[in-house]
Amino acid sequence: MTANKKAIVAGGGLVGALWAIFMAKRGYDVEVFEQRSDMRIAGYSGGRSINLAMSERGWKAVRKAGIEDKIRKVAIPMYGRMIHSLSGELAFQPYGEAGQAIYSVSRGGLNLELLRIADRFENVKFHFDHKCRGVDLDNNIAAFEHIPTGDRIQMQAPLIFGTDGAFSAVRNSMLKRPRFNYSQSFLDYGYKELTIPATDDGRHAMPNLNALHIWPRHNFMLIALPNADGSFTCTLFLPFEGGEDAFDQA
Ligand SMILES: Cc1cc2nc3c(=O)[nH]c(=O)nc-3n(C[C@H](O)[C@H](O)[C@H](O)COP(=O)(O)OP(=O)(O)OC[C@H]3O[C@@H](n4cnc5c(N)ncnc54)[C@H](O)[C@@H]3O)c2cc1C
DSSP: OOTTSEEEEEOOSHHHHHHHHHHHHTTOEEEEEOSSOOHHHHOSOSSOOOOEEEOHHHHHHHHHHTOHHHHHHHOEEEOEEEEEOTTSOEEEEESSSTTOOEEEEOHHHHHHHHHHHHHHSTTEEEETTEEEEEEETTTTEEEEEETTTTEEEEEEOSEEEEOOOTTOHHHHHHHTSTTOOOOOOOOSEEEEEEEEOOOTTSOOSSSOOSSEEEEEETTEEEEEEEOTTSOEEEEEEEESSSSTTSGGGO
């Protein structure tokens, strides 16, 4: 392996794990640094567990990673929105033509499968519990902290990819460069995850499981996505503040 076929990936989430697979297939030596512990041992903790509503774009990536069949088995097609009115009436709004759907997929489950596939490549190495602390962009050096011990290491590679999510440390380093254009805005809304468990006999508690259920209520809403185990993962979206239906009053 030549030295210039080396890549560092900061962040082993959905994009980082997928990207490691793609780079490995192209013959790169890939070092993935993820701040969380190995979810194959520790479980999917500290990350979002809200289901993904996956469309064709996601399937294309999953197909290329070679795990489409596995994910299809646990993905539930949602052919449209099921709107729940205040009076309890249901209205179904199809997403497309007959047979077209987006799919409810476990975020943790998908991440786990991507990690497993990536780890099967001899040229991919995972470093869990390692938090990226920044990148020296002039010298292609990424700095990481081993969280349990506080030890710092530095890694150099011609290619460094920042797949470390919304609060990216890699992007933060880029921000310090002149003329790097960046803007960030925050929503007035937050969200909380809730669960509708399966019935005692393991079925979905709501009929019409092949839909994305929505309870629109003016300034807030609840959504529910079906899981293969009979439960629904729900997300309650509320404004952070303002009125009795806000997180600061809850
Ligand atoms: C409420 C909500 C609902 C969503 N619903 C959908 C949906 O239905 N369908 C859809 O396609 N998308 C959805 N998205 C968007 C989707 O979550 C993101 O597009 C996706 O998670 C981006 O993947 P990522 O790997 O870039 O980032 P992330 O999934 O955030 O992964 C980043 C990874 O980097 C790690 N990390 C972070 N900082 C560091 C660091 N300094 N050093 C090392 N590691 C680090 C994290 O632990 C994590 O593992 C939703 C997002 C939210 C917030």
